[in-house]
Amino acid sequence: MNEKEFEKLLLSVQKPGRYSGGELNSVVKDKEKVKIRFAFCFPDTYEIGMSHLGMKILYSQFNEREDIWCERVFAPWVDFEVLMREKGIPLFALESRDSIKDFDFIGFTLQYELCYTNLLNMLDLAGLPLKSADRPSLSPLVVAGGPCCCNPEPLADFVDLFFLGEGEEVDLEVIDLYREFKEKGAGKEEFLRAAAKIEGVYVPSLYDIEYFEDGRIKSVTPKDGAPAKIRKRIMRDMDSSYYPDRFVVPFIEIVHDRAVQELFRGCIRGCRFCQAGFIYRPVREKSADTVNRQAKALCENTGYDEISLSSLSTSDYTCLEPLLNKMLLWTEPQSISLSLPSLRVDNFSAELLGKINHIRKSGLTFAPEAGTQRLRDVINKNVTEEEIFRTCKTAFEGGYTAVKLYFMLGLPTETDEDLKGITDLGRRIIDLYYSLENRPVGKSPSVSVSVSTFVPKPFTPFQFEPQIEKEEIERRQNVLKYSNTCRKVNISWHDSSVSFLEGAFARGDRRLCAVLEAAFKKGCKFDGWNECFNLQKWLEAFDENGIDPLFYSARKRDFDEINPWDHLDFGVTKDFLIRENKKAHSAKITPNCREKCAACGAACFGEGVCFEKR
Ligand code: SF4
Structure with a gap:
């Protein structure tokens, strides 16, 4: 042609x-x-x-x-x-x-x-x-x-x-x-x-x-x-590892249409549901000088007027404030916006907010993940309600009015009380806004609550846990919906059928290859897109191959069962995941890597946070 x-x-x-x-x-x-x-x-x-x-x-x-x-x-x-x-x-x-x-x-x-x-x-x-x-x-x-x-x-x-x-x-x-x-x-x-x-x-x-x-x-x-x-392989020294000085600049709008500068790999936190938090261990940072130099080159070669500082938890970067000071020297005169996604509630300071304010003011996004402290301890999301309110107060007093909160539904041990805790938290954040004397004048606050369905993933402490079934997901979504009494709190959630499929494939074995091929032949594609996803075709594909998807997704797995991924080594040991699973069931938290090493196994790579002085 x-x-x-x-x-x-x-x-x-x-x-x-x-x-x-x-x-x-x-x-x-x-x-x-x-x-x-x-x-x-x-x-x-x-x-x-x-x-x-x-x-x-x-x-x-x-x-x-x-x-x-x-x-x-x-x-x-x-x-x-x-x-x-x-x-x-x-x-x-x-x-x-x-x-x-x-x-x-x-x-x-x-x-x-x-x-x-x-x-x-x-x-x-x-x-x-x-x-x-x-x-x-x-x-x-x-x-x-x-x-x-x-x-x-x-x-x-x-x-x-x-x-x-x-x-x-x-x-x-x-x-x-x-x-x-x-x-x-x-x-x-x-x-x-x-x-x-x-x-x-x-x-x-x-x-x-x-x-x-x-x-x-x-x-x-x-x-x-x-x-x-x-x-697995990792890059040991992030300062000398390859980073491009230019990106292909698209003609059409893409999802993240800006320059992206990586700060570090891995995460110190160990939230028990989060696969990325375990498979990318250990944390390895770039120096502030490297980040600054690479970010500047990217902006020069792409013409972007926005740069995002990327990592799994940006506010955990140990040189964040010195880095922002360095970057503001050239971003400010050129009107280049800095954006900091993946901020955590607990170390979000007024100083940091001031620096972001300096450049760009948009909605604030946080991920408390669970509506009650008990469940946040189960998942090791070491964030207290006091910290959430303190952060929202700082943000509101700094001129913000919109807060977006991310939660998960179906976490191990979750009860209806935990779900009601989500809408209750949203409502109390709105109450907090109206209680502040120096809130933004003439503006109305909003809290958007986005609820995804928990899918147990390999190499997490929850890899042994059953995923709740479709009907139960829908029942819990209704509990959430009817517990919301505040019009300024908006709740949205994802389709339960898609989570069910994701759950089966995340912990599936190679017998699912036949199901996948059958689904493809029936015309399944773009399954992550609502307009394309076809549950019926998937159910037929499982059925024709004599495979029950719930065997993979909804079954509690014994600690000594051989999982399809057990012959792969991502650093974190199965013993560590079992220890963490047991701690989850007693709602005991594990300190982050910088407070105390939990001996997860990732020190085997001989690099990163495991060797920092605490
Ligand atoms: S070995 Fe310790 S410091 Fe290193 S990643 Fe694991 S828990 Fe964190």
């Missing part, structure tokens, strides 16, 4: 900018001069994928190498997919518009379980067989990284190898090994056996899984020299 025909085709779809390529800072190379072509695939829309920091880092890092050309690929929205299939257009990379079928690597980043059908759909659109076993040649090699790789078993039949942990080093080691094997004409199996010896690489086809009659896993046996445990 020539350029004119392609342009004409784009005129008939929503947001043609999703597919056009050619954005500022996108990388175009001479394909005759590169040795490796890498299709970096984000299994969701352009707007979501283009907001993802990991993709920005690896895209730039790969393209710094002369021998590699890394291009971007996103899941086409349903309107464009229809046209692609009608006209026989295979899935293409944005930079060259070449079909990704002929690339060396097709690499997916897996950010959430509800994108798995999109991965299959993208392989199918590329004209490739879905199953790894049906793709016998070395290229294209289908690889995946990202947080879902801490339990990649539901994708074990489709992906040739998974990267565990942070990709900056291990990805390039695998690419170099591949190049060596390709040049000597070696086959895929030989390559996979060699790749499995690189730390951080998991090749699922090299593990045999046996099951008990009741469906639990009996054993996981490595073969052909593959390691019994596969340890």
Whole structure:
């Protein structure tokens, strides 16, 4: 298809900018001069994928190498997919518009379980067989990284190898090994056996899984020299690790349309529901000088007038105030806004608020996660009601009127009293506002309460817990709804069916591959999107394969059961997770890493907060 025909085709779809390529800072190379072509695939829309920091880092890092050309690929929205299939257009990379079928690597980043059908759909659109076993040649090699790789078993039949942990080093080691094997004409199996010896690489086809009659896993046996445990990789020194000095700047609006500067990786907190808080351990910070220098370069090279300081808990950054002082020296004269997402309630100071106020005033967002102190102790969210009220008072007196609060529903041990505590907290925050003499004049306050459904995830202390079932989720949503008596408190929540699917796949094993394939063949895709999600088709796919999704999601797991992810090593030990689970059931909190080390196991990486003086 020539350029004119392609342009004409784009005129008939929503947001043609999703597919056009050619954005500022996108990388175009001479394909005759590169040795490796890498299709970096984000299994969701352009707007979501283009907001993802990991993709920005690896895209730039790969393209710094002369021998590699890394291009971007996103899941086409349903309107464009229809046209692609009608006209026989295979899935293409944005930079060259070449079909990704002929690339060396097709690499997916897996950010959430509800994108798995999109991965299959993208392989199918590329004209490739879905199953790894049906793709016998070395290229294209289908690889995946990202947080879902801490339990990649539901994708074990489709992906040739998974990267565990942070990709900056291990990805390039695998690419170099591949190049060596390709040049000597070696086959895929030989390559996979060699790749499995690189730390951080998991090749699922090299593990045999046996099951008990009741469906639990009996054993996981490595073969052909593959390691019994596969340890994730981390970047040890964040100051010397790669960070791009420019991002591709989109033509169309994307979800996070701003420069993003990473402050640190990991989290000191240990909230017991939060997978990110465990799988990215230990905390490793960048120095304020590095952050300042990198942020400045990004703004200069992208033209963005807003920069976000990103991490799992921004106010835990030990150099935050000195950093803000340094950054204000150049952001202020250039009218560049600073935004600080992921602030915690308990260390949100008036000084910090003053600095944010200096630049930008918008709504405040906090995540108390549970409505009562008892339940906040169960989940180890070490935030007291007093701190929440003190912070809201500071914020209201500083001119804020809108507060957004995030909570979870269905947490282990949750009662109706805990749910009523959520709306009660919202109402009392509104009361607090009206009790303040120096509140903003002539303005009305609002509290938005956003309630997501708790999904137990691997590598958290709640990995053993049952997820509540759909009917119970809906009953509890009603408890919340009817307990809200204040018109200034608005509650919103997510669809319970989607949480149910997420729950099954988060802790699923490789028998779910058949369910996934059946769902895909029935037309499931974009399952995270309400307008596309089809529960009925999913239920049929489970049923046809004789698999009960509740076996994975709603079952309490014994501590000694072999989980599908137990042969993967993310640093935190199972013993630690069991200790934390027991503490949760007695509502006992665990101090954060900077107060006292809880010996989680992540010190094995020899770096980060584990070695700081307390
Ligand atoms: S070993 Fe201790 S300091 Fe290090 S991440 Fe684990 S709990 Fe935190």
